[in-house]
Amino acid sequence: MTGLAELTGLGLRWETSGQAGLTGPLLALADGCDRAFRTIASRWHAQEEAYPMTLPAASLGGHLRSFPHQVTFAAALDPADANLAGFADGPVVDASGTVALTGTAPVTEVLTPAACHHVYRAHRGERLAQATYVTTRSTCFRRERQYEPLRRQWTFAMREIVCLGTAEETASFLDEACTMTDRFAGLVDVPVDWVAATDTFFRPDRHPGHLLQRIQAVKHEAVYGGSLALGSANLHHDHFGSAYDITRGGGRASTACLAFGLERWLYALVDRHGLDPAGWPDLDAAAMRAVAR
Template identity: 30%
Template sequence: MTTTECVISLERLDPSQHGQLKYAAAFADEHIDTITLENNAIRIVHSSPAGNGRIQERVERLIERFSRGDFGFKEANLFEYSGPMPYREDIVAELVRRKAIKMLEPGLFIFREPFSSLMRFLDWSFVTRIAKKFEGLTEEQYPAVIHAETLNKTNHFTSFPEHIHFLTHLREDLDVIEAFSQSVREAGGWKQEDPLSLDVNMPKPRFTMNPSTCYHCYEGLQDETLEGDGITVTAIAKCHRFEGKNHSDFGRLLDFSMREIIFVGKPEFVKENRLKSIEYLKELAAEWELDSVIELANDPFFTNDFQVKASFQRQQEMKYELRLTIPYINKSIACSSVNFHSTTFGNAFNIKLGKRSAVTGCVGFGIERWTFAFLAQYGLDESAWPRAFREQYRAWQEKAL
């Protein structure tokens, strides 16, 4: 199909919102090929049969969403560290060339040595260097799937509907199952355009792939009353978020590992532990000589009231991100986040301390992102790695063996 370009001016939009618009514009039409920002405009290459008209109308709608109101995004940096970043090449290309990773498609990888070992080391470091500093820490394990009703309670369907991977199955009907099997056999294997109508022969989904580690923690505490000041839980889970053409961006994975430290309890308990987490992150980033910043942030809400929600998060300082520089693209990516949810999840899941709803907060570590970002700054040659990181990694390897 013939491709065409649609160029739309961004003069009405504050430059701070250009990245959010680019992300959201990937969902304007399923026939979009590439999106770039240039000269205060957004350029979209697509093969949509509806032509430029529909693309332009939808992107203009998004521009209106992100420019609505005069909220003024609060900005603040808690920490900055200038690392040496001796490696400046395309680390993804180098990893593919060395067969340390196998790209199945944008955002979906198989990780091999040494990438896979670095992932395990980093997760071990986050547990031993940060999580275990919190008194009374317990560890949990979660499934990769989550009840749709649980996501409903977290408002994920309304805040981030574009992310959801729904799970379903063939109906429990012998005729349907046999017809499906026969249709695949006659077609010579599974094909996207399979003649059997799957939407008719599958029930509405009760489960989705889990998009965030901490949701299972709150689900597990539903209708419970906690004792003392609160609890601290750590867990690592496979998370899944569909992000369309954005998966071609550095670090945006379809399937990724998220280590979290989760605090549930009294407001003072959660706030104090959240502040400690930021200090521990600062110490680790500086010790490992990572070019990094911890800054005030907001979630990329995919909603008409984006400005209201995002501005509220920033004004209340509910989210901070640790961002690591990726030298070869001259950008940074969020590798950790430190979040305060107030009573949102305590109310949603009826988690109590006495008669009051529990407050929650969490610290997240994107394991693959940390690994990509570290290698983007230092490369695969261990002799070029920061001394502290190299020594800790080798000591861990000896124990792991």
């Protein structure tokens, strides 16, 4: 397994809080991965959209109940002068590195947990005349029990391709998306296996979403090395179409997404092809060939 020392030599700047900075060869490889995934998105003429860093908590009620252990909130101090003075006159940060907060303002925003949530909110109320495809890249935030460089992080980059359409259109999209991912992975010699998966729900024994994923297998992960999910294919049926009043073909729209974790792809490529960038595959050429077939 490729370790921290080797990755640091390639341009990883690792923070024990579970965050990574990149420079040099790894930054160039990350740019190449994202270009490749955008090329894959071009197969569906997916429209590029960019979104803020946060989402309104009011739009994520179900997510907050399902994954409270993973959520990062955007918090700020109560702006009252006395509260700000109490903070400024206090230790501010204690010996353990913990911020000595005084009163906080109401928390209304959540740092992005998954890129696709922005897409559904942005297309709220739309009446789709045809299947709609969107691609976006977001910095995502998920708290974990422990962190591993490039493999499991608090913050990470996610590139997604999202389909909004009928049940048939979203199912067809996912079939082709998985095939396209297989082609690309094969061309860059990063073997993956598609595995039915369930999200790490809070209290899964009593959560209906956990049971649904087990029965209907609505989430599949592209797994490298037996344990590292490089991406996922997700079918949401009409869950988000109903939540955001999006329709297609006279009924609630179905949605599906293909998600790539950029840092995890970096890890897999280095682990598979070694520490010399000269031996790394041509990602642009591989993506073009994957789409051309």
